[in-house]
Amino acid sequence: MTTPIRTERRDRVLEVTIDRPKANAIDAATSRIMGDVFASFRDDPELRVAILTAAGEKFFCPGWDLKAAAEGEAPDSDYGVGGFGGLQELPGLNKPVIAAVNGLAFGGGFEIMISADIIIAAEHATFALPEINSGTLADAATIKLPRFIPYHVATELLFTGRRFDATEAKHWGIVNEVVPKETLMARAREVAELLAGGPPLVYAAIKETLRETMHLPIQQAFDMVTKRKLKTVDKLYSSDDQLEGARAFAEKRKPEWKGR
Incomplete structure (x- = not known):
């Protein structure tokens, strides 16, 4: 049986990989798994740092699985202990989390990404908050984004839903680093090892x-x-x-x- 979330322990670092073809979209069941994974990471004294990434090179995460929505999954479904994607509302998560963004991060995927503490993006990564186009609220982004980028930039991204690239994301401070896709995980692991050796x-x-x-x-x-x-x-x-x-x-x- 395949699992939409793969984990690997590398000494004191936990790597969490979204692997849900074709686009790594997240439904409620996947979100609950992610919440359990990050809660276990939080509670394990041997683990110091987590890296969140995704399978493939095209998609990090486009957010909520609209196929599940079309089949009746409600926007206020039970997404688990950590809220949508396992990170956004997980209480007491006091360990560093690194997002290694390997491709498209839209909507809820973008919101999960900005719940990390450090964000490293591949050069080809793209971002957007397209909820406006489907008549719904990008709730987590609306709450969080104006807290760490200029208000008028945040509102423009929320109002238009437009795509922007990794260079612009770095310019506004949404991501910390932009690296070639071939070195993305190596760089994320380098940062994770640095933090794992800290207090x-x-x-x-x-x-x-x-x-x-x-x-x-x-x-x-x-x-x-x-x-x-x-x-x-x-x-x-x-x-x-x-x-x-x-x-x-x-x-x-x-x-x-x-x-x-």
Whole structure:
């Protein structure tokens, strides 16, 4: 039996591959699998970083499977613990996720992509939010996109649904890097290995701080951190790793992060 989601453990890195021919579109059942995969990644202390990519060279993900929709699957179906695509609403995901975008990322596929922390795109990758053309709302993109690119750029992409290439995506800061398709996974793995060797408690504190303070005034955000109101920050400041970082600096050696 084939599975639409393939996983591979490479030491401390989990690679997750959408493999659902012909275009890697996602229906509710696939989304639930993705949510379970990322929840398991979140909860596995041996795993530090995940890479999300897709099979083939043409499609990363075009979003919701419209064939499933035509057969009666509703837009508000049960997409699983992490919401559509497993990443967007998964609570407590405090580990780095890298998206390696190997082709077209439209609609919900684009929204899954921007749920990652670092995005590396192949040179031929293309992007769009075409929901406007089918009379529906690109809900996650409407909420998230204006938070990290200029408002008027975000609204233009949402209002027109037009396609744009990897060069433009890099220009607006939607993706971090653009690389030849032949080197996409090698580069994603290089970044993943770098992060896997870093301090996991700090990554967790960074992700929770970003998530919980983005909407707050600056002083309230500082209070959340300095008064240790965030669980990950409190754990970090009381951890062996916090002391290890200082000791390693003083002893002029590489830290040995234990995650505790």
